[in-house]
Amino acid sequence: xxxxxxxxxxxxxxxxxxxxxxxxxxxxxxxxxxxxxxxxxxxxxxxxxxxxxxxxxxxxxxxxxxxxxxxxxxxxxxxxxxxxxxxxxxxxxxxxxxxxxxxxxxxxxxxxxxxxxxxxxxxxxxxxxxxxxxxxxxxxxxxxxxxxxxxxxxxxxxxxxxxxxxxxxxxxxxxxxxxxxxxxxxxxxxxxxxxxxxxxxxxxxxxxxxxxxxxxxxxxxxxxxxxxxxxxxxxxxxxx
Amino acid sequence: xxxxxxxxxxxxxxxxxxxxxxxxxxxxxxxxxxxxxxxxxxxxxxxxxxxxxxxxxxxxxxxxxxxxxxxxxxxxxxxxxxxxxxxxxxxxxxxxxxxxxxxxxxxxxxxxxxxxxxxxxxxxxxxxxxxxxxxxxxxxxxxxxxxxxxxxxxxxxxxxxxxxxxxxxxxxxxxxxxxxxxxxxxxxxxxxxxxxxxxxxxxxxxxxxxxxxxxxxxxxxxxxxxxxxxxxxxxxxxxx
Numbered sequence: 001x002x003x004x005x006x007x008x009x010x011x012x013x014x015x016x017x018x019x020x021x022x023x024x025x026x027x028x029x030x031x032x033x034x035x036x037x038x039x040x041x042x043x044x045x046x047x048x049x050x051x052x053x054x055x056x057x058x059x060x061x062x063x064x065x066x067x068x069x070x071x072x073x074x075x076x077x078x079x080x081x082x083x084x085x086x087x088x089x090x091x092x093x094x095x096x097x098x099x100x101x102x103x104x105x106x107x108x109x110x111x112x113x114x115x116x117x118x119x120x121x122x123x124x125x126x127x128x129x130x131x132x133x134x135x136x137x138x139x140x141x142x143x144x145x146x147x148x149x150x151x152x153x154x155x156x157x158x159x160x161x162x163x164x165x166x167x168x169x170x171x172x173x174x175x176x177x178x179x180x181x182x183x184x185x186x187x188x189x190x191x192x193x194x195x196x197x198x199x200x201x202x203x204x205x206x207x208x209x210x211x212x213x214x215x216x217x218x219x220x221x222x223x224x225x226x227x228x229x230x231x232x233x234x235x236x237x238x239x240x
Numbered sequence: 241x242x243x244x245x246x247x248x249x250x251x252x253x254x255x256x257x258x259x260x261x262x263x264x265x266x267x268x269x270x271x272x273x274x275x276x277x278x279x280x281x282x283x284x285x286x287x288x289x290x291x292x293x294x295x296x297x298x299x300x301x302x303x304x305x306x307x308x309x310x311x312x313x314x315x316x317x318x319x320x321x322x323x324x325x326x327x328x329x330x331x332x333x334x335x336x337x338x339x340x341x342x343x344x345x346x347x348x349x350x351x352x353x354x355x356x357x358x359x360x361x362x363x364x365x366x367x368x369x370x371x372x373x374x375x376x377x378x379x380x381x382x383x384x385x386x387x388x389x390x391x392x393x394x395x396x397x398x399x400x401x402x403x404x405x406x407x408x409x410x411x412x413x414x415x416x417x418x419x420x421x422x423x424x425x426x427x428x429x430x431x432x433x434x435x436x437x438x439x440x441x442x443x444x445x446x447x448x449x450x451x452x453x454x455x456x457x458x459x460x461x462x463x464x465x466x467x468x469x470x471x472x473x474x475x476x477x478x479x480x
Contacts, residue, residue, distance in 0.1 A: 007391050010250040151247050153418040178393040178441050182426060191423050201418050 001170065002139045005159045005179035009105075012112045013080040021114030021137035023162065024132060026064065026145035027192075028202035029084050030106025031046075032123040032218045033069075033230075036086040038237050039224040041095030043143040047107040051077050052185075054102040061098055070102030072204050081235040086125075086217045105145035111232055113143050121235060123226040124158055124192055125220065129225045130167035132222070140166075142180070153186075153200045154218075160187030192219045241410065245399045245419035248386040249345075252352045261377040262356030262371060262401065265363070265433075266385035267394040268442035269324050270346025271468075272458045273309075276326040279464040281335030285475040287347040292424050294342040301338055309341030314327045314445050317342065326365075326457045328394050333469040345385035345392075350470055352384050361468040361475060364398055364461050365430055371405035373467045380406075382420070393426075394441045394458075400427030401461075432459045 004020075019212045025031060034045055046061075048054040054077075056065045069082040069089075070083040076083030082093070084103055090148060101107070113119045122130040122142075134140055142162065144155035160183035167174055167184075176184065190196060197203035206214050217223070228235045244260075246252045254424055270371070285303075288294040291310060298308045309322040309329075316323030320332070327396055353359045362370040362382075374380055384395035384400065400423035405415055407424075416424065430436060437443035437455040438472075446454050457463070468475045471480055 007247060008251060009250060055350050145416075145441040150251050150417075152421065153422050177390075178387075179391040181439065182391065182393050182396060182422070185426055185429050186422060189429055199421065232330060 001166070001174045003142065003163055003180045003235050005142045005175040005183050007144050007151045007179050008149055009108050009154055010111050010149055012143055014112050014115045017113060017116045017141050020116050020139040020141040021118045021120070021121045021134050022113035022115055022141045022143060023122045024106070024109040024143050024145065025132065025155045025158045026106040026109060027123055027158050027163050027217060027218055028197065028206065029214060030103040030145060031084060031121045032125055034086050034087045034088055034121045034228050034235060035123050035126045035224055035226065036098055036217065037089040038228050039090040039226050040089055042089070042097050044225045045099045045101050046233065047235065048100060048102045049107050049111065051102050054100045058100040061100065063103065064099060065096065066098045067094065069099050072104060074139050074209055074211065078206060087212055087213060098194060100217045105147060109143045109145040116141065121231040122158065122162060124161070124221050125223040126226055127161055127165060128222045130226045131162055131169065131228045134166065137171060140239065147202055152202055154192065154202060157186050157190055157192055157237050159183040161217070163187065194219060241377060241406070241414045243382065243403055243420045244417040245382045245384065245423050247384050247391045247396055247419050248388055248389055249352050249383065252383055253333045254352050254355045255405045256427060257353060257356045257381050260379040261360070261374050261380045262353035262383060263360045263362045263374065264346070264349045264353055264383050264385065265395045265398045266346040267363055267458055268348060268437065269326060269359045269454060269458060270343045270385060270445065272365055273324050273329060274327045274361045274468050274475055275363050275466065276336050276457065276465055277329040277339055279466050280329055280331040281337050281338050281420045283467040285341055286337045286473065287350045287471065287475065288340060289341045289347050289351065291342050294340045298340040305336060306338045307334065307419045309339050312344060312452065314449055320355050325451055325454050327453060345387060349385040356381065358435050359470040362398065362402060364401070364459055365457065365463040366466055367398070367401055368462045369406060369465045369467045370411065374406065375409060387442055392442055394432065394437060394442060396423050396430055397426050397430055399423040399444050403427065407434050407458055421449070434459060
């Protein structure tokens with residue numbers, strides 16, 4: 001297996017992903033939230049690039065069973081039903097609902113990965129399930145959402161843990177690009193817990209705006225066993 | 241001291257560097273070559289963005305004491321006097337000469353760093369000298385040249401070793417951005433030697449085109465004690 005990690009979306013050449021299984025990682029918080037929402041019974045998630053597009057799409061889907069969710073600079077968009085805190089996406093709130101989700105970095109990553117053979121969402125919370133789902137792939141591309149085009153350590157670390165899981169379950173050593181080699185090295189040293197997340201930029205921002213509680217769920221390894229997959233701009237659990 | 245590392249040039253906001261000391265790292269091979277050339281008596285180095293610009297500039301400087309140097313995809317540009325192999329830049333070849341140098345990634349990094357308060361060239365070969373030179377800076381930005389806009393592990397590792405050196409000589413802990421934290425973590429695990437460089441993309445490319453000998457010099461820690469500095473688009477040793 002060849003594994004290429006991209007630390008920022010600018011590094012990705014979408015056309016080169018056609019024969020790859022693509023995994024999007026945005027630990028704080030888009031993919032953690034997507035996993036949480038689908039695990040709690042949301043029917044489908046529609047990532048959008050702008051809040052305007054989100055409002056328009058929610059209108060066309062019908063507002064009865066659709067929730068508008070999203071953040072800009074980590075805070076909930078005014079007038080939206082939900083922000084981007086995984087803890088908000090409880091079963092009571094999201095079961096049976098369609099979620100239109102506008103997030104700064106996560107959505108860009110999903111758009112960049114659209115050409116992939118498959119497009120999966122990965123967080124620490126569903127790491128083992130994703131590792132199992134991609135096991136047969138010849139070529140794997142891991143797109144770290146990053147923070148506004150900057151390297152985000154928590155996404156790199158999650159990519160590294162994913163590689164460790166994959167390598168651990170295979171006989172042969174995967175072939176890694178430089179970023180994958182770095183991510184795997186980081187996974188050998190750093191442990192994703194609240195203390196770790198409190199040191200990184202995304203975690204510090206959340207704490208500053210009083211959303212530090214998010215850090216607990218974001219680092220809860222294998223909290224769920226689902227693999228969200230995007231097809232035709234819609235993220236669902238296709239295997240159910 | 242605040243230290244921000246940028247793993248690719250796309251991540252750099254040049255306007256934000258005005259109050260920073262900027263260090264450019266391109267281990268394989270631009271900054272290693274620049275250190276080697278100036279240590280061996282070259283008078284000045286003029287980085288250019290294109291081979292055409294290099295030819296034009298060399299013409300205007302006068303060809304008598306000017307050498308045209310550079311690579312595209314790691315190979316020497318046809319018709320140029322020298323490529324980008326540090327070993328070519330011997331005293332016999334470069335002493336007293338002006339070098340017009342066109343390299344793929346290194347030049348872009350120097351252009352991105354031009355707004356910095358100071359702009360220094362760093363490689364493993366002059367690591368200790370650079371660490372000493374930046375000691376008093378309030379804000380340090382380390383620009384990793386990368387490989388055609390992709391993360392390059394050898395540059396990240398060099399940035400990490402630089403941070404370790406700086407932190408080791410100061411009482412207080414530097415404040416690190418995510419990439420700096422990652423680089424420092426990598427420096428705690430990986431050792432820059434020929435075996436390491438043979439695993440990374442840039443090293444594999446050099447070996448494939450028969451330039452694997454470059455890897456020796458590129459990893460020779462503290463081979464020189466000079467700090468090349470760019471002013472007005474010209475790299476020299478200003479302290480001499």
